[in-house]
Amino acid sequence: MKRACIETTHDDAATVAAALRPDDTSSMSTDVTDDVVRTTIERDTVGGLQSTVDDYVVNLTVAETVARTAREHDNNE
Template sequence: MKRARVETTHDHAATIAAALRPDNTPSMSTDVSDDVVRTTIERETAGGLQSTVDDYVVNLTVAETVARTAREHDNHE
């Protein structure tokens, strides 16, 4: 089994984690501690692990963008 852990820091880590969890596969787990989101990914092959990590990073980028846009929108009202 191949394993990767991705740790990222966010101002609203719980919001980012909540946005990511619906896209997690059974081989993924995400938790939050303070301002850190930790996602562990396990796959049978290195290629499968790489594909899943790549997908996760795209999802993370989208979650950050949506959260930032929502905060900016709330601050302008």
């Protein structure tokens, strides 16, 4: 089994994690501690792991952008 653990920090980590969790597969788990989102991905092959990590990074980028945009919108009201 091949494994990757990705840890990222965010101003609103809980929101980012909530946006990511619906896309978690049975080979993934996401949790939050303070401002850190930690996702562990396990796959049988290196190629499968790479594909899943690539997809995850795209989803993470979108989740962070949406959370930041929402935060900036709230601050402008």
